[in-house]
Every structure is written in C-alpha cells, then in structure tokens.
Amino acid sequence: MVISEPNIVSTSLPTIHLDLLRAENDTESKKLLSACRTQGFFYLDLTSDPELCKLWEGMLARMKDYFEQPLEVKMQDARGSHNYGYIPVGTEPGPKPETKDGYETLKFSRREFLKGSADLTTAVCSEADYFFSYIKHAHAITIMILERLSTQLGLTGSSRFEADHADPGPSLSTLVLLHYPKHNDSTAPTNVGHLKHTDISTLTLVLAEQWGLQFLSPDTNRWEFLEPRPGHAIVNVGDFLRFKSGGELASIVHRVIPLKERQDEDRYSIVYLIRTNDDVSFNDSTGKTWTAKEWHDFKYDVFKSPTTLDAKGQILTAMMEKNDRMVVREGIASG
Numbered sequence: 001m002v003i004s005e006p007n008i009v010s011t012s013l014p015t016i017h018l019d020l021l022r023a024e025n026d027t028e029s030k031k032l033l034s035a036c037r038t039q040g041f042f043y044l045d046l047t048s049d050p051e052l053c054k055l056w057e058g059m060l061a062r063m064k065d066y067f068e069q070p071l072e073v074k075m076q077d078a079r080g081s082h083n084y085g086y087i088p089v090g091t092e093p094g095p096k097p098e099t100k101d102g103y104e105t106l107k108f109s110r111r112e113f114l115k116g117s118a119d120l121t122t123a124v125c126s127e128a129d130y131f132f133s134y135i136k137h138a139h140a141i142t143i144m145i146l147e148r149l150s151t152q153l154g155l156t157g158s159s160r161f162e163a164d165h166a167d168p169g170p171s172l173s174t175l176v177l178l179h180y181p182k183h184n185d186s187t188a189p190t191n192v193g194h195l196k197h198t199d200i201s202t203l204t205l206v207l208a209e210q211w212g213l214q215f216l217s218p219d220t221n222r223w224e225f226l227e228p229r230p231g232h233a234i235v236n237v238g239d240f241l242r243f244k245s246g247g248e249l250a251s252i253v254h255r256v257i258p259l260k261e262r263q264d265e266d267r268y269s270i271v272y273l274i275r276t277n278d279d280v281s282f283n284d285s286t287g288k289t290w291t292a293k294e295w296h297d298f299k300y301d302v303f304k305s306p307t308t309l310d311a312k313g314q315i316l317t318a319m320m321e322k323n324d325r326m327v328v329r330e331g332i333a334s335g
Contacts, residue, residue: 007259010217010224013041015232018141019048021148032145033152040237040252041215044141044205047231055134056207056270059177062131063268066106066124067179074104077120082300083109083174084119089181092303094192095255102191102263103180103256110135110173135175138272142203145235146274149249161244164276165202172275172296180212180256180267189263194256197303198318200296201238201273208234210267215254225259239299239318240275240292243282253317285319 014035020028035042046052066074071088079085084107090100108128112118113135118128143162150160157163165171183189193212206213208228215236217224226234242251258264278293290298302310310316 008220008222008224010215010226012217012219013039013043013226013234015043015045016235017045017048021144024148029148029152032148036149036237036241036249038250039218040250041226041254042235043229044233044235045231046233052137053231055130055137058130059134059207059270060209060268062124062127063106063177063179063270064266066122066177067104067181067268069122073122074106076122077106077124079119081107081109082296083107083172084112089191093195093306095195095257096192099190099192101195102189102193103178105179106177108132108135108175108177110139110175111170114168131175131177134270135272138175138205139173139274142205142235142272142274145203146241149241153245153248161202161241164240164244164280165274166277169277171277172293174273174275176271176273178267178269178271180263180269182264182266183258183262185262189261192263193258195303195306195316196253196255197316198242198251198253198320199236199238199273200240200299201275202240202244203274204236204238205272205274206234206236207270208268210265211259212256212267213254213269214257215252218250218252223255238273238275239295240280240282242318242320243284244276244280247285251318251320253320286314 014031016032016035017028021032074086075088077086087105089102089104092101094100094102108118108131113132118125120128143165146161150162155161210228211225213226213234214223215226237249237251239251241249275296276292278291280292281289283289299315302315306316
C-alpha cells in the first residue's frame with residue numbers, strides 16, 4: 001500500500017511498568033491515567049514477568065504452526081462467529097480503495113475459557129489450554145488496569161469500571177490471533193492490512209513483534225507507526241471505556257498497514273479484547289443508548305459493509321475521527 005506521506009514513527013507514547021501497577025504505585029497509576037486521557041495508547045513493560053513473556057513465545061510458535069496449514073484444514077474451524085473460530089483473509093474491506101483486509105484470524109472467546117473447552121475441531125483444540133492460560137493472564141492484567149483507573153478517578157461501588165466486567169457475565173471478551181501473510185512479489189496486493197477503526201472493547205492488549213500498527217495521533221493529527229518493542233505490549237482504550245468515562249478517556253483511531261507497498265514478511269499479532277458484560281448500557285457521543293452487545297454486534301456488521309451501514313464513519317471510528325483528523329473529545333475532566 002502506498003502511503004500518502006512519509007512514514008512517521010511515534011515517539012510520544014509513555015511506558016507503563018507492569019510490576020509498578022501490580023504494586024499499586026500511585027505515581028505509575030497517575031501516569032497510566034494521563035496516558036489514557038491523552039494518547040489513548042501506551043506501552044506496557046512486561047519484562048518483570050518472565051513467565052508471561054515465555055507464554056508469548058509459546059503462543060507465537062503455535063500460531064505459526066496453525067496458520068501454515070492448508071486453508072481447507074483451517075476452514076474446519078470456521079464458526080461464522082465474531083468471537084470464536086477461524087476467519088479467512090479478505091472478509092472485510094481493506095484500508096485502501098478496492099482492497100480487502102490482509103489478515104486471517106483464529107479466535108478463542110473467554111466464554112470458552114470459563115466453560116473449559118474450545119469449540120474447534122482441528123488439532124489446535126489440543127492446544128486450547130495454552131491459549132486459555134494467556135486469556136487468564138491478559139484478563140487479570142486488564143482488570144487490574146481498570147482498577148487503577150477507577151481509583152485514580154475516585155470511582156466507587158458499581159460506578160467503578162471493573163464492576164461492569166464481573167463474572168460470570170456473560171461478556172464478549174475475546175482472544176484474537178492474527179496473521180498477515182507475506183505478499184507475493186509477482187502480483188499486486190489486493191488484501192492489505194486492517195481498515196481504520198476504534199476497538200469494540202474496554203481495553204485492548206496487543207503483543208506484536210513486527211511493524212504495521214498505526215494510530216491517528218491526537219497530538220499531530222497524523223498517522224504514526226507504533227514501534228514494536230521486545231517484552232512490551234501495546235495497550236489502548238476501547239469504545240466502552242471511552243463512553244463509560246463520558247469521553248474522559250480516549251479511544252483513538254488506528255489501523256494496520258505495511259511499512260512498504262507490500263507486506264514483505266509474515267506479521268503475527270496476539271490481541272486480547274476485554275469487553276463489558278453484555279447487558280451494560282452506555283450513551284454514545286450523540287446521546288443514543290446502547291447495550292454492550294448491541295454496539296458490538298452492529299459495529300461488526302459495519303466492518304463488513306462500512307459504506308452502506310456507516311457512510312459518515314461515525315460507528316467505525318466511534319465519533320473520534322472525521323476526514324482523517326481527530327475530533328475534540330468531549331467531557332475532559334481536570335481531576
């Protein structure tokens with residue numbers, strides 16, 4: 001994909017340290033809140049948890065083995081679901097006109113984790129416990145981040161963010177394993193990246209070793225690449241947290257594109273999306289009331305047909321972007 005401006009690498013994202021958050025360090029928690037208010041993205045340093053970093057390596061190896069299988073084998077895991085099973089490349093529009101998306105996915109829902117079994121038929125089913133182990137870690141980390149944010153904002157009782165995620169739910173929290181296949185040098189790429197959007201999540205925890213993730217910087221109003229860093233996750237605020245905070249926390253528009261015109265290497269990304277319980281309600285920026293499940297289901301339909309269902313781009317980017325420019329967020333508090 002040809003980019004209309006030189007590649008810009010963001011230098012503004014703060015780094016939050018997992019061990020300090022776990023220790024309830026007040027300075028680090030304040031830094032976390034500032035990042036979620038302004039950038040909407042931050043690096044999370046995981047190096048204090050070698051077990052988690054080793055789990056990352058093991059998941060990556062298992063992902064590669066899975067995605068290297070023939071398509072007909074992977075399609076045995078297709079479930080027609082947004083939350084579990086296999087989805088092939090090219091299901092949704094891509095970030096460039098006349099392209100489709102450039103990734104295939106395998107998803108494990110947290111509902112599967114809670115019941116202790118994955119609804120899959122291929123050999124990967126025997127590896128489900130390994131991915132479930134990561135869901136347990138990722139969910140605990142994201143809940144802890146919500147707890148720290150709630151405390152910093154002075155929230156109490158049922159108004160605390162983590163209260164909307166209490167088990168048994170149900171919720172649509174999901175682990176998504178993504179593979180962006182390397183392009184063939186002899187053909188024009190017709191499957192490219194991931195179109196611009198905000199996440200259908202409360203928080204999103206991303207592990208990736210290759211370049212490709214960009215965000216529309218609220219500081220510069222330009223697309224900026226986020227550097228993949230060893231031992232670091234990238235975490236971002238999702239739609240639910242933005243709306244539940246009355247716009248105080250920023251769900252920033254982002255996308256995935258190759259650094260060059262083509263995807264010149266296989267890109268793998270491990271994404272955990274923690275979502276509120278299905279019946280939790282919120283108001284969007286226009287004042288319309290949704291439940292979490294209603295927003296989730298409708299926005300996924302928009303991903304498949306954005307020009308038909310979302311001609312003004314309001315749902316896809318959760319009212320956070322217009323004409324590739326960030327809009328001014330409403331309701332920013334001084335506390």
